[in-house]
Amino acid sequence: MTAFTTMLEHIPLYDHHAHALYHEPLWRAAPLGAYFTEAYDPVILEHFVSDTLFYRRSLRDLAELYSCEPNQEGVQQARLSRDYAALCTELFQRSNIGHLLIDDGFWPDRLWTVEQSREHLPVPIRRVVRSETELQELLPFYDSVGALLDALEERLREAGKNAAGFKSIIAYRTGLEISRPTAHELEHSFQRARKQGGKLLDKPLLDAALWRTLRIAADLDLPVQFHTGYGDPDLDLRLADPLNLRSVIEAPELRTLKLVLLHCYPFVREAGYLASVYSGVYLDLGLTIPYTSVAAMKTALHEALHLSPISKLLISTDAQRTPELFWLAARWARRTLGTALEQTVQDGDLTSIEAEWAAERVLWSNAAELYPETATKSP
Ligand SMILES: [Zn+2]
Structure with a gap:
C-alpha cells in the first residue's frame, strides 16, 4: 500500500x-457463503457463490484477520471460536x-434493534426510517386510504424527530418511476392491497405514500435514501435505474429535498450525472463496494467522479448480519478510494493536496454534513 492509502486508514x-x-x-x-451474495437461490448459494471474486478475495482477507488457513473450514472454525460481543467491538474499532x-x-426479527446495536457497538448510532415498512405495518388498521396516509404522516413526523433520515425501498416493490395516482386509482389500489394482504406491491398506493414521505422529509429537512441499482432478485433491475426518479427530482414542492442514491451499480455513471446537474x-x-471485483470497485469510483462533484459522493x-462485512467494506472503501484518487493525481485532475481533501470528504465530511446531528433531537 502507498503512503496515501495508508493515510486513509486514519x-x-x-x-x-x-x-x-x-x-x-x-x-x-449462519453459513459463511450467504454473506457474500445477494442471491437466495439455494443452487447459487451451494455451488456458485464460492466462485465469485468477492468470495475468493474475502476468504483471504478473513484468513489474514484470523491468522488461519485461507479456506472455508479454516475461516469458519476461527471465527466461531471467537466471543461474539468482543469480535463485534474489535471489528468496529479496526x-x-x-x-x-x-x-x-x-x-427486524433476526437482527438487533437500534437500541440493542447501541448497547453492543462502540460507535454513535442513529436510525434511518424505512417508509414502506411503516406503511405496511399500518395498512391492516385503517379503513380508508386517507386515514392510512394521515397515520403514516403522523408516524413519520414522530419518528423523524430522532432519525437521521428516511429510506425508500420502492425499487424493490414497483420501481423508481413514481407516478401521481388519481384519487380513483388510489382508492382501488388501497382496496386491492387490503384484500390481498401479504407484501404490499400495489403501485398507486406505494407511490402516493412515497410522495407523502418525501414532503415530510422536505419539511423536516431530512435526507431520503433510495435503494437504486442492484440488490437481491426481489427487485427488477430495469426499474432500479435512478434515471427513473426524474419526476421526484424535478417536483417543484421538493426543491429543497436531499436524495441519496444508494449502491447505484451498474448505473454509477447515470447517478453521477444526476448528482452533477441536480443540487439535491x-x-x-x-x-458496490465490497461486493464486486477490485477492478469494478475502482471503476465505480472513477465513473462516479466522471461528473459528480467530490462533495456529493x-x-x-x-x-448487515455479521461484523466482518463492516470490516471488509471499510477496508475496500479506503483501499479503492485511495487508488482511484491517486489516479486522479496522475491524470492531473487533482493535486495531491486536493486528493487528501477529497478522501476526507468522501469518507467522512460529505455524510456528516448531509445528516447533521443538530437537525435531530437525540434521546
Ligand atoms: Zn441496505
Missing part, C-alpha cells in the same frame, strides 16, 4: 447506510467507523 468512515447485526445464535448458525446510521427495516442529488457506492458499508 480517516474515520461515516457509515451512513447499514443494517444491524444478527442475534448471536443466528450468527453462529474499521474505524466513527458514526453509524442503521436502517432497521431489514429483517447525492450518490453512494455502498454494496459517499461510501457506506451497507453491511
Whole structure:
C-alpha cells in the first residue's frame, strides 16, 4: 500500500447506510457463503457463490484477520471460536467507523434493534426510517386510504424527530418511476392491497405514500435514501435505474429535498450525472463496494467522479448480519478510494493536496454534513 492509502486508514468512515447485526445464535448458525451474495437461490448459494471474486478475495482477507488457513473450514472454525460481543467491538474499532446510521427495516426479527446495536457497538448510532415498512405495518388498521396516509404522516413526523433520515425501498416493490395516482386509482389500489394482504406491491398506493414521505422529509429537512441499482432478485433491475426518479427530482414542492442514491451499480455513471446537474442529488457506492471485483470497485469510483462533484459522493458499508462485512467494506472503501484518487493525481485532475481533501470528504465530511446531528433531537 502507498503512503496515501495508508493515510486513509486514519480517516474515520461515516457509515451512513447499514443494517444491524444478527442475534448471536443466528450468527453462529449462519453459513459463511450467504454473506457474500445477494442471491437466495439455494443452487447459487451451494455451488456458485464460492466462485465469485468477492468470495475468493474475502476468504483471504478473513484468513489474514484470523491468522488461519485461507479456506472455508479454516475461516469458519476461527471465527466461531471467537466471543461474539468482543469480535463485534474489535471489528468496529479496526474499521474505524466513527458514526453509524442503521436502517432497521431489514429483517427486524433476526437482527438487533437500534437500541440493542447501541448497547453492543462502540460507535454513535442513529436510525434511518424505512417508509414502506411503516406503511405496511399500518395498512391492516385503517379503513380508508386517507386515514392510512394521515397515520403514516403522523408516524413519520414522530419518528423523524430522532432519525437521521428516511429510506425508500420502492425499487424493490414497483420501481423508481413514481407516478401521481388519481384519487380513483388510489382508492382501488388501497382496496386491492387490503384484500390481498401479504407484501404490499400495489403501485398507486406505494407511490402516493412515497410522495407523502418525501414532503415530510422536505419539511423536516431530512435526507431520503433510495435503494437504486442492484440488490437481491426481489427487485427488477430495469426499474432500479435512478434515471427513473426524474419526476421526484424535478417536483417543484421538493426543491429543497436531499436524495441519496444508494449502491447505484451498474448505473454509477447515470447517478453521477444526476448528482452533477441536480443540487439535491447525492450518490453512494455502498454494496458496490465490497461486493464486486477490485477492478469494478475502482471503476465505480472513477465513473462516479466522471461528473459528480467530490462533495456529493459517499461510501457506506451497507453491511448487515455479521461484523466482518463492516470490516471488509471499510477496508475496500479506503483501499479503492485511495487508488482511484491517486489516479486522479496522475491524470492531473487533482493535486495531491486536493486528493487528501477529497478522501476526507468522501469518507467522512460529505455524510456528516448531509445528516447533521443538530437537525435531530437525540434521546
Ligand atoms: Zn441496505
